[in-house]
Every structure is written in structure tokens, then in C-alpha cells.
Amino acid sequence: MRDLTLLLLTLVALPAVFAVKSHDFKTCSQAGFCRRGRALAERAKENPSWKSPYSVDPSSVAIDSTTAAFTAGVKSSIYPEVKFGLDVRVHRDGVVRVRMDEIDGLRKRYDEAASWALVAEPEVSQDIQWTVAKDAVRAVYGDNKDIEVVVAYEPLRVTLLRNGKEQIVLNGEGLLHMEHFRTKEAVEQEKSGWALPEAPEEGLDLDDAQVVMQMNPRSWFEGAGDDALWEETFGSWTDSKPKGPESLSIDVNFPNHGHVYGIPQHATRLSLPTTSGEDAYYSDPYRLYNADVFEYLADSTMSLYGSIPVMHAHSADSTVAIFHAVGSETWIDVAHPKPSSTHTHWISESGIMDIFLMPGPTPADVFAQYARLTGTSALPAQWALGYHQCRWNYISSDDVRDVQTRFDEEDMPVDVFWLDIEYAEDHKYFIWDKKSFSDPVDMMHDVEEIQRKMVVIVDPHLKRTDSYPIYQQAKELDLLIKKKDGQEYEGWCWPGSSAWVDFFNPASWDWWKSLFKTVSDGDKWAWTESTENTYIWNDMNEPSIFNGPEISMPRDNIHYGGWEHRDVHNINGMLFHNMTTLAVMHRTDPPKRPFVLTRSFYAGSQRLSAMWTGDNLGTWEHMAVGVSMVLSLNVGGFSFSGSDVGGFFGNPEPEMLVRWYGVGAFSPFFRAHAHIDTKRREPYLLDEPYKSIVRDILRLRYSLLPVWYTAFREASVTGLPVVRPHYVVFPQDEGGFALDDQYFVGGSGLLVKPITSKDVTETTVYLPENEVYYDYFTGQTYRGAAKGKNVTVPAELHQIPLLIRGGSIIPTRERPRRSSPLMKYDPFTLRVALSTGGTARGELYLDEGETYAHREGQFIWREFEATTEGKKGKEIRVRSRNLAAQKPGEAVDGVALAAYDDKNDFARAMERVRVERIVLLGLAAKPKSVKAAGKDVDWEFKAGAAAASKAEGSASVLVVKDPHASITSDWDIIIQL
Template sequence: MRVLSAALVLAALPTAFAVKAHDFKTCSQAGFCRRGRALSSRAKENPAWRSPYVIDASSVALSSDQAVFTAVVKSQLYPEVNFGLDVRIHDDGVVRVRMDEVGGLRQRYNEAASWALLEEPKVSNAIQWTVAKDSVRAKYGPKNDVEVVVAFEPLKVTLLQGGKEQVVLNGRGLLHMEHFRTKESVAKAREEVANPEEGLDTDDSQAVMEQTLPRTAWFEGETEDGWWEETFNSFTDNKPRGPESLSLDIDFPNHGHVYGIPQHATRLSLPTTTGEDAYYTEPYRLFNADVFEYLADSTMSLYGSIPFLQAHSAESTVGIFNAIGSEAWIDIGRPSPKSTTTHWLSETGILDVFILPGPTIADVFAQYARLTGTPALPAHWALGYHQCRWNYISSEDVRSVQKRFDEEDIPVDVFWLDIEYAEDHKYFMWDHKLFPDPVEMTKDVEAIERKMVVIVDPHLKRVDDYPVYKEATEIDVLVKLKDGQSNYEGWCWSGSSAWVDYFNPKSWDWWKGLFKVDSQGNSWHWVESTVNTYIWNDMNEPSIFNGPEISMPRENIHHGGWEHRDLHNINGMLFHNLTAQAVKERTDPPRRPFVLTRSFYAGSQRFGAMWTGDNLGTWEHMAVGVKMVLANNIGGFSFAGSDVGGFFGNPEPEMLVRWYAVGIFSPFLRAHAHIDTKRREPYLLDEPYKSIVRDILRLRYTMLPVWYTAFREASVTGLPVLRPHYVAFPHDEAGFAIDDQYFVGSSGLLVKPVTRKSATEETVYLPEDQVYYDYFSHHAYRGAAKGKNITVPAELHQIPLFIRGGSIVPTRERPRRSSPLMKQDPFTLRIALDQDGNARGELYLDDGETYSHEKGDFIWREYTATRPGKKSRSVRIHSRNLATQKPGEAVDGVALATYDSANDFARSIAGVRIEKIVILGMPAKPVTVTKVGGKTQMEWTFTPGVAASDKKEGTASVLVIKDPKLSVLMDWEVIVHA
């Protein structure tokens, strides 16, 4: 074993502090991307272009139930090479298209989907394929208007609805699966090209092309561009397997907007990368990478990759999940305002595409969730405020930070420790000079029902006195060099480091065992920890300071003999997944884990939270962070956020205040800062900034019931926690590109973050003819049938936040130091009447920590406000048990028909009440306010103003019902007579 000297380690570390764009490839520097774009250019330049891939009609075979069809696909370029096609339709209408090389020199990587999917999807036996002379097709759907057509020559897959094309695969003939070959066979084939006029058996125009170029050159190009080796900067990537990339065009002929494929710092509605008016010149790259100080407007790859794309129009929404584990590039074009083209290029792997037919947005989210899972329901405390920096330097530092938060009455739930807590960056092992009492320190934090989070990175310091590295070596679970035998060595924070191969099943139980907080047998366990110590997984792209593109060499070998290039984008998800399992399993009964990850893939939403990485303390990064978090929500990963204040830099007080206002409306709320920045905990701010931030954070805690209810919905339906306008109003074309305002779940809360310096007002788009109430001033704004922009005040202390008419928002108004201290606090109901005098909202509660909700220990309430008749000015307010209203459904795995309203959790909060009801937009001053069945009138105050039905703007009327003595658990009805 070679151990690097300290000097060499120190020489390597600055590399991580100098990462710029030149450290990462552009498309022109990646051989397979060059080849794919060149293929696209040749197709565009030749009107007679035709895909060489055809189905052998005689090979079409249906399964015994006719639910699956398979066929042999031939490339007319290489008649001797066979490909196998498998097309099936799932129970929910999702179409899966797979194609793989058959009988080749080796197996292409075919495991990406298995890591992403919850389980193997069930094929529909109700859908049957019909074989015709030139195609195979199937019709299905509730209206029998969804059709899948697989054309034979050339191969093309089309999804139609109502006769209109929704998704087309290989419609432009860019499909190319580079089959395995050897250098010797290629050289021999080139020598045997006898006469270009003997080209393919196609039409005359095709033959004209072949007379100019050898048989394959017109399609693949004339040179072996990056087939066997390529160099980038000082690194050489040897490719003994040769070319094996996959090119595929996926087009949306009737959809003008596409969203998703996070992670990129760009707009939500993805700008174009091809065409005369292209916004970018580079394709969107998916290659998990540690991009230091990333650009605020770029297609560069960042820390995570989710190859899931939504295409949207006013008529329908469809989706594509392209199960790619390797590096990928995606070009986006817009031939017309109503259509979109995409070209997907991946370095390795089989073709494995899932077509999600929608047709509604909710359908697409549900279809994707059934494939890769819904976001995990987080622990309630994890939705509070997280305070972090690189680094809190000692036990006493942590204690002093907690003390200052309490002295200033600023709520916080979690304190974080970065890499300096660990002795020589040997994770799990405390530096006892700085943290002599880690367990006692953590218990001091726990005393106020707070939690600790500490970092555990994937690189293991290569020294024999580090038990984790020693055990990993002994059980042989480390990533290998290209020889498949020697353990890989790279540089990271620990200096000379090794990486666990989490694709190796032998690593799984071992890794989970490390997190046990009590010693078991002779194995090493993290005894200097508590069950309230949670985990932060960073650097798991993986980030390697002396590696190509700050990452792992692609020729390294993982379990199963796969090269790192095959599964690079999946690597970080396995680390996150196993860590989450480890945290969950260290208690009995298990508690919900909290594990933050920087690297992610499709399916990562099942395991915890993510953040957008090493952002800068700039207005531009604050603004693009909003768009990135929205994109992650569209990609199925709702529990997302950007570091408040920016990781780098020293934001001025105005910027920091605005960033906190942005942060409290992100699902994950954390402040974090680089080791070289000034301390910027909110209590260090001067007035009035400190008080403004205190109020902002208290607002987050007030609204925790809203966030938790939204996460429950996401965990069941797959609908995102943050919903941009196209999700909330899918038929309003004017809102399809809006990405600087959004709704929180189904709550009716509309927020417009302020991300501009010196702003005093903001423009907010209202998409409908409905009343929207300012959350703070109760000013009633009116939308319009075709949408309307309004101008609202946005001074530094003001947040443009609105309640949509027709919504009921439950909050908890008592200031507390941490969220667990709120468990017995009463609720306030804000009822925002719509123009018809109606409103609705939900509240979901459970213990917020365990999995007892899966056994039925929860409450799920529906609140409604209705006007008894069109001419009535009265309002009836109801509380109903939603769990008993839907006996045929299930929630959290519990059949609601067997739901017990008097469950253990309900009994534990039996004394929790509604302490106040606020009604906005009442048409008149009440005469009486009474509870049905009650004997006395409730106490109330009324401030006259604009009614919801008035169709004019101004301060709304406000009715406040004080301490109505209503249980949060019980059904009840209140009548406001007016």
C-alpha cells in the first residue's frame, strides 16, 4: 500500500478550490457526444436521411397473454449484428421500450433501471398487441384513445392520444446503438469495403449518399473519433471495450415546453440548445460532478442527475424516464412554439425508456412515482431550521451557538458539523482535542429537543489505524482499478483515500452496522454517537481531487465487472440509500432517518433530502436556486433546498435577509457557509435585520403544519411539494414559463421570493379570475380570466405571500425554540373565502418521528367553509375526519375502512384545540357565531372591508373567532350568521 506524503496531499487540496469550467468537459471534448451531435448534423443536412434500424417482421413474437411483444432489430449498416426489442405496457399505461445488443462480444450495462425502480412494474394483461404487416400497435386507456404504434421500417415508436402524436422515438432517425467491436475487426472491415455503390438495399436517394461514402461512414462518420481512447486535460481514458454509446431522438410534436432533467442551474422551462435561436450552445449534461462555484446560468452538469423529462401543453402532459446510468447529454430544440425535439446521448447502456402517457400532470407524477417511488415522509423536525457552517470548531462552540439562539429567541431544530469534527477526516471518529465529549455535547442539544447532523463522506483514509478502512479492506468491498484486483487510491479531504463499492452486496450490512450506537461483538460501531445524531452525505458524486473532472476514472471496476463509466450517476444514490437504511435500523422500533445528500439519481427521493451544492452568495445564485429547487420537485425529489446565504462569500445584510425569506419557502431550510467566510448566524446581525430574520424564521415554524401536510400528500401521490404555475394551472399558457413564484402543495399559498437588490415592490402573476389575499395585510387582489399581473409592496421586511381564495390554512402561532416543543400547541385556521363564499383545506398530523402512521396512528382532517345558498351571507364551517370520509382508499398503507379515530397518536394530543379562526372576505358583519349543538355564542371581532364576492380590490373584511373551544380531533360545525 502506497501512502501519500503530507506534502502531496496539501498540493492536491487546492485543486478543489480552483474548479472552473475548464475542469469539466464540453460536448466537443467528449467523444461520444461529438459523435452523436455529428450524427444529428448529418441527418439534418440530408433530406433523404433514413434510420438504418428495422424490425425483422418475421421475428415479432407476442407473449402468451399478448401483453408483451419482442422482435429482432437489424441495423442495415451491420447486417451481422442483432438487437433485441422488448415493448410492454404497464397496468397504469406506461410504455416501456427496451433494446439491447444480442449475441455481442459482451453485455451492455443493463442495471440502471433496477436501481431506480421500486420494483419490476406489472404488465397489463388487459392490453393486447395487434400485429400488422408494417407495425405492431395497441390501443387502451379509459376512453380507448391512447395508442402505441411500433413501425417496422425504419423502427419508430409513437405514442398517440386522440389521434395526436404525443411522443415519438426515432422519428428523426437518430437512434444509434454502437455495437461492441474490436480494433482488429474494424480494421478488417475497412479493408473489405469494395465498392461504395454496393451500399444498402434502400431507395435511390439513399444510394446516392452511399456512393459518396463507404457503407457505414454516411451514418457513423468517417473517423474512429474517440472510439478506443480519449484525453482530457492530463487524463487519458482507455476504452478497451471500444465505442458503445447510445443516441436516441425523443420528440414531442405537440408540446412546446419541457421541464426536468435536474440538476442544472437554469430556467424551469428548459431553454433550447439547438437551432438558429438556441439559448445555449452546449447540450444539457448529466454527469454527477463536484462543480465548485458553479455558474448561475448554464447547462453544465452539477451534483445530481435525474433523467426524467416532462413535456407540457395546454391539452396534455407526458413524461419520459430514460434509465441511463452513465454520462449523458441532451439537446433540446423547438421547431415551432408548439413542439419540442430532444436528442439523448449516453456513453454506455441499453435503451430502456419509459413513456409516461399522462394525460394530466397529476397522472404523470403518479406514473413516475409508481416507477421510482414517492418522496419519503420526513421527520417533522427535519422541516425546521438547520444551522450549519464549515465548521463549528469545538463542543463549546456548538454549545455557545445554541445558547445564542435561545438568548435571541430565534427558533432552530438542528446543528450541523462539517468535516473538521473528525480526527484527520476519518469519519465516525471524533477529534477529541476539539470535541472531547461528543455524546455529552449532543445530549445538551437534545435537551431542548434538537438534533445534531454530522458529515460522513464516502472517501476512507487509507491508514491502518482507521477501523472503517481496515474492515472495508478485509472484507474486500473497495472500488478496484481497471485490473479488477487492486484497490483504487485517490485524493480527497482525508488525503490518500479509498472508496467503498456500494454496488457490492457484501458492503451493505457492514456499512449499516457502522452506525449502531452500541458495541456489538467484535465489529467496530459508532459508540460515540446517539440516535439523535443524523447524517450528511457529501462528496458522493464521487468527488476526487486528483481524478478526471474531479471524479473517479471511468475505467475503474465495480461489483459485477462493470466499469465506473457505466454507473457513475447512480453511485451517489447507493451511498445515500444505505446510509438512510443504517440510520433507520439503529433504533427499535425504527425512526425515520434524516440523511442529506449532494449526489442523487432517479429514486433518491425515497431516502432523504438534497441541497443544490456549493452556491455563491450572489443575487444571481439566490434567484437560480429557486428554479433549481423547483426543477428537483418536478424531478420527483421534493425535499430540496439551497444553502441560505450562499456557501461562498460574505453576503451583505440585505441579501442575507432576502435569502432567509427565500429559504423558509423551500422544503429543506439550511444556512451554510464556507470555512473562510465570516460567521453569519442570524443573531449576529444588527437591527433591524436580526428582528426581521427572527420573524421570518418564526413564520416558517408557524407554517410547519402546511409543510408537513404537503409532504404527506407528496409521499402518497407523488405530486410535488413546490408547484410552479404550469403544475397548479396546467391550462394557462401564460404561466408555463413562470419559475419565480409557486404554490406550496395544495395549501393555496402563493409565494413570490424577492431575489433582487434594493427591491421595494414585485410583480406577481395571478392566473385566474379569483381573489388572492395578502397573507399579512389581508389586502384582496383580483385576478382575471386570462391572467393578470399585479404590483405588490416588497420592502425588506415584506414577503409577497398570498392565500388563494377558497383555501383554509392551518397554522400554529406560538413561538417556540424548536418544533418538537410545538406538539401540544393549539391551531389557528385562516379561512380565505373565494368569490362564491367557499373554502377548503387539510391538516395531517402524526408523531412526526416513527413509522406508527403506517399502522393508523395519525389524524387527517378536512376543513370546509360553505355558503348555505347563493343569496345567503352566512358561512358554515365544518371539520371532518378525512380518513373516514374515504373508506375505499388507503393512506400511508392503512386501509381507511379500518381506521380508528381513537388511535394512540390521537389520544396523545387529545387536548389540542383550535384557538382561533380567521375568516377573510366575509360579505357582512355577523349577527351570531355559534357551534352547532352549542348553547352559547362564540366571542368574535369583525373588521369591515372588501368581501370575497365584491369583485373589487382593497383590504378584506376580517372576522376573528376567539378561542372557539373546538378540538382538532373532532368533527364539528360552526355557523356564522350574517
């Protein structure tokens, strides 16, 4: 069996090292339902008189007095015998949910996608008053009564407006089409009479297409031929399509928004380029179909490993968004009829229309609205924000020990070591290959001795052999995915012949969680050869199947409830990592915060996991697109994301590797990873000066961990992303709407522009406002402008362009340690960057970092503030205050701050942690005195120097030494000028 597996890998996987095999994956023209949807759009475009055949039946309009939902029957003039139902309701936060489904059809459409994505059933507003008229139903709502939703009857059209201005329009172009269920025989009988009419007689003022539309609307609407309605082939695979055609198309337009973002995951720019229209940048729509794409292109609409069907639309006036809860393959066209408007066309293989309209009007409002739907990013364990070292594969226990030793010898911090698939005997996950890993628990204890962790891969494919207890149990419990004939599905992956657990089956959940227990419970299987500090990596969960269509699972496979794989494909990977996360969480008592990395994901994945962008290449192009991909994922609600440092494939030169560490250090998830065929490239193997530069980058990441952790706390509460594009921070600055090569870290005021090109010695950074920005390392000042300005900053190989926005306070920990838990009691440095108005502000959130004790109020949340006071601004006051006490109406991860006790056990344990240094940038003059608690403290001052341009120079620097300030208490430091 091993020989057969190796042969299979040689034939299937190894060619991917040289180039992406695009022929393994469909284009829109090769997907019947996408082809049909796009053809309808083209026909509609060519016929200005076309209007949608779908309309509301006025006699069916009803307002539910309990749910305040508007419901109605929908009919199609082309298919009058088919019934549809429309349900529109407004949530308490103003989000509008629009659902449409086929009623009393031949079969039931898949309608459960939202149940997997939503964190809870949304609360419907009881204050909505629907006004029913002859031609429409409408509701006006909002605190200022500025939002209106209008459902027009004929044709059916749903519009969200703010202050009378259209924000989102559904079916404005008339492309709504829900392919109803039918039998092949009925269609063949009907279409036998669908012969196209002859060309019109001379003089008739209609073109051929219009004649077809009028004389034979069904033929015009669906096309006259049998275009993959009942069976579809791709390569050597045939999809039997037992239910026939069932696709859903809908145009979603943003008439007053010229930029759209989101729908991750694609390797492209943040502001999505066009795919249709005369100026289309791409020829194919954006595809959402979770797929294992080896060495993916660095500029493409190809689907990748995950799918989040959420899209933001932005203008200087407002931000809005939509979330389409559909789990099947979906293609999305993007066009800009005008620079200030965007048209999109969504084409899905199956499912109902279930669209959430988020009215904004600010980016922060949209993030909060989406978070209330699908949840926020989980607050991770603090160590998970450190540096992760991985490759395919560390080959033995001694290899892991040696890597750890080398990191320590070179004084390089690291928190986590990873093991890929070769740790497992014959790729039977949970079972160690004792030839190489003879003492796995001892190895893990050696890593844990320095408070580090290990991550071990567990993939979803189970080797089909009775000698593998996991497979044997899953088979006996009837938990495996079935073929269309009801028999166990067999595919090929790393172990050879494999089976897959159906996590849509609730019976699989407790069973899967039980496998991760470290202590045996009677005769039940347990992973006794692991520890509580062993965390999990879920790969290949798209699912990736080497001998399957598009390297995945046949669409006519059957899941729990009788649903076909086509219905749930994009959700499948999320259920796997969700169950793994719950398993890791409950292997300890009390539970610790889990860490699970996933490659495949869907809307809601952010609640439980981290992700990475898959099998990238060691090229400058992939380094650059990785930055915009991570920003897009943050826009899509999945903050805990990153790309493989160094690229998974290839052998990057030292310059590239150094620059990639600069990218990774400013990604939420920071991991180096490499293919089994690459040369070893652990950072300690670099020659000088590269090794020392990377060491400094790693130490920089660790010094900024308080900033990252505070940003994650905010993301876990508000939904705001951890890394923020310019349009999120400055929503009215048009100069920043398309920027995706520089960004802000949380709300800290740190602006970073990673270098992703070769031989760079300087770069330009865009400053969006008339404010001073300081170089993080040197104090060099740069001044923006009211309408935005580009400034030139140094970017030699040892330099990362990192600026502090004036008005920010950055808390750091500067003591080099071998891992982040060893920093727990280290003192803090505060960098106070004064604004042009002489003020600054920052936050710091701390908790124990591994358990859920913070949910019991065990945390510290401080606000730091600098103000200019006194006559003629001669006094600068820097203070620390308990931020939780100022926000009694808010919560931190479920803890009501009204009940917060600033003398909680964690805070008392941290009382001895002090602020050892305050670095204040931008004082106008040398101080006369610096006092803390009425007593003089030591300080040093270095005057700044103005530059000839008056816009740049070096800031003055005041260093206050040991101001006797605890991180847990209130204090004031007074600087007299």
C-alpha cells in the same frame, strides 16, 4: 500526511473560491461519444432523405401470452450482421416501457440501471391486445380507448398517441444508434476501405454528403475517422476504453408540446431553454454526469451533483413524460422546430435503451405514473422541516453550545445543528478529533435537551491507513472499488490518500449499516460516540476525487459484477446515501424515520433522502436560480430539496442574507450553510433591523410547519411535488407555463414569490384565474382574470410576497418555540380565505412525527371546509371532518384507510389540542352572530375597504376567538350575516 493533504487542497480546492474551473469539465465537443452523436444529428439534418437504418424484422414479431409483451428482432441495414432485440410492454397504469438491447454481442451491455431506480418491477397490463399488421404493431387501450402505441417496422419508430394526436415519438428523426461491440482490429480493417469518394461529377443532382451516404453508409453513419472509439484523453488523464465504443443515441420528440421540464440537475430556468437549432440559447447540450463543480455557473447546461433522466413535456392539451433508465453520462439536446413542439436528442455513453413513456394526460397523472416507477418522496421526520444551522466548520463542542445559546438568547427557533468534516480526526469519519470535540456525546445531549438534533458528515472516501478501522475492515472484506487491473483504487480527497467502498457489492450493505450502531456488539466496531439523535450528511458522493478526471473517478475502474464505472457513474452516489439511510433507520428499535442529506442522487433517491443544490455562491443570480432548481427537482420527483441559504461561498451583505432567508423559508429543505473562509453569519449576528426581520421569517416558517408537513404527506402518497410550478396547478393556463420565480406550496393555496433581486420595494405576481387572492399578512385583496393577470404587490425588505388563493384554509401554529417538537401540543389557528363563490377548503395531517407509528394508523387527517348556505347566502358554515373516513379506498403511507380508527392512541393523546382562533377573510357583511355547538363565542370584525380599481382593496376580517373546537373532533361554526 496532513501536510501533503493541505498542499493538495491548496493546489486543487482553493482556486475554486475565485471562479469555476470550466476547463476541469468536458463539453460535448470534448466527449467522443457526444461528439459522434451530435455529428450524426447534423448529418441527418443536412440530408432530408435520410431515414434510420434500424427496422423490425416482421418474421420475428411475437406476443407473449403471459406478459402481454410485444417482442421482435431489430436489424440495421448498415450493420446487417449485428442483432438487436426490442421489447415493448404496457403497464397497468398505461405507461409504456420500450427496451432495446444488443443480442449475442461480443459483450453484454449494462442493463441494471432500472433495477436500482425502480421501486418494484412494474405490473404489466394483461388486457392489452396487440394488432399485428404488415408494417406495424399497435395497441389501443385506456378507459376510453383513447391511447394508442404504435411500433412501426421500417424504419423502427415508436409513437404514443392520445385521441389520434402524437404525444411522444421515439426515433422520429432517425437518430437511434446503438454502437455495437466490436474489436479494434476488425474496425481498423474495415475502415481501411472507407476512403471518401471523390466529389460528384458536374451535373449530378446530389450533394457530397448524400453521395457519401449512398456509396459508403457506414462511413456516413459513424464518421470515417477513429473518433475516440478505443482511447480518449482529457487533460492529463487517459480513458483506456477496454470495451471500445458502446454509446446509445435516441431522439425523443414531443410534436405537440412546446415546453419541457426536468432532467435535474442544472442551473437554468424551469422551462428548459434550447441547445440546438438557429435560436439555441445554449451551445452545449444538457449534461447528466454527477460532478463536484465548485462555484458553478448560475446559467449553464453544465452537469452538477445529481442526475435524474426524467423529462416532462407540456401543452394546454396534455402533459406527458419520459424516463430513460440509464446510469452513464448522458447529453440531451433540446430544440423547438415550432413553438408548439419540442425535439430532444439523448446521447449516452453506455447502457441499453430502457425508456418509459408516461401518457399523463395531466401533470398529476404523470407524477403518479413516475411515482409508481421510482417511488414517492419519503415522509420525513417533522423536525427535519424546521430550520437547520450549518457551516464549515463549527470548531469545537463549546462552539456548538455557544451557537445554541445564542439562538435561544435571541428567541430564534432552530431544530438542527450540523458538523462538517473538521469534527473527524484526520478526516477519518466516525472518529472524533478529541482536541476540539472532547465530549461529543455530552455535547449532543446538551443539544437534545431542547429536543433538537445534530447532523454529522460522513463522506464516502476512506483514509488509507491501517490505523483507521473502517478502512481496514473494508479492505479485509474486499469491499473496495478496483482499478482496471483489479487492484485497489487509490485517489485523493480530504484525508489525502483514499479508497472508496463499492456499494454495488451486496456484501457491503450489512457491513455499512453495522458501523452506525451506537452500542457495541461484541468485538465489532460501533459508533458508540454518537446518539440516536445524530443524523447524517453524505457529501462528495459523485464521487468527488481531487486528482481524478473531471474531479471524479476513472471510467475504467471496476465495480461489483465486472461493470465499469462509466456504466454506473450517475447511480453511484445514490447507493451510498441509500445504505446510509438504512443504517440510520436501523440503529434504533423500533426504527425512527431517518434523515440523510445527500449531494449526489439519481432517480429513486427521493425514496430515502433529502438533497441540497451544492456549492452555490452568495450572489443574487445564484439565489434566483436556486428557486428554479428546486422547482425542477420537485418536477423530477425529488421534493425534499433546497439551496444553501446565504450561498456556500462569499460574504453576502445583510439585505441579500435577509432575502435569502425568505427564499429558504419557502423551500422544502431549509438550511443555512457557509464555506470555512467566510465570515460567521449566524442570523443572531445581524444588526437591527435585519436580525428582527430574519427572526420573523424563521417564526413564519415554524408557524407554517403544519402546511409543509401536510404537503409532504400528500407527496409521499401521490407523488405530487411539495412546491408546485404554475403549470402543475393550472395546466391549461399558457401564461404560467414558463413561470419559475413564483410557485404554490403543496395544495394549500399559498402562492409565494421570493424576492431575489437587490433594492426591491414592490414586485409583480401573476394570478392565473378570475379568483380573489389575499395577502397573507395584511388581508389586502388582488383579483386575477380569466386569461391571467399581473398584479403589483409590496415587497419591502421585511415583506415576503405571500398570497392565499381564495377558497383555501391554512392551518398554522402561532406560538413561538425554540424547536418544532416543543410545538406538539400547541393550539392551531385557521385562516379561512373565502373564494368569490363564498367557499373554502383545507387539510391538516398530523402524526407523532419521528417514528413509523403512522403506518399502524396512528395519525390525524382532517378536512376543513367553509360553505355559504341559507337564504341569499346569509349563513357561513365552517366545519371540521375526519378526512380519512371519507377515503376508504385510499392509503396513507401504506395504511389502508378502510381500517382507520379515528380514536387511535395518537388521536386520543391530541384531544386537548384545540383550534384557538379562526381568521375568516372576505365576508360580505358584519355577522349578526357566531355560534359553536349552539353557543355564542367571542369574535371581532373589521370591515374591508374597496379600492378605486375595484380589483384590489382590503378584505373584511372576522376573528373567532377560542371556538371550543378540538383538532381531533368534528365540529361546526355557524356565522349568521
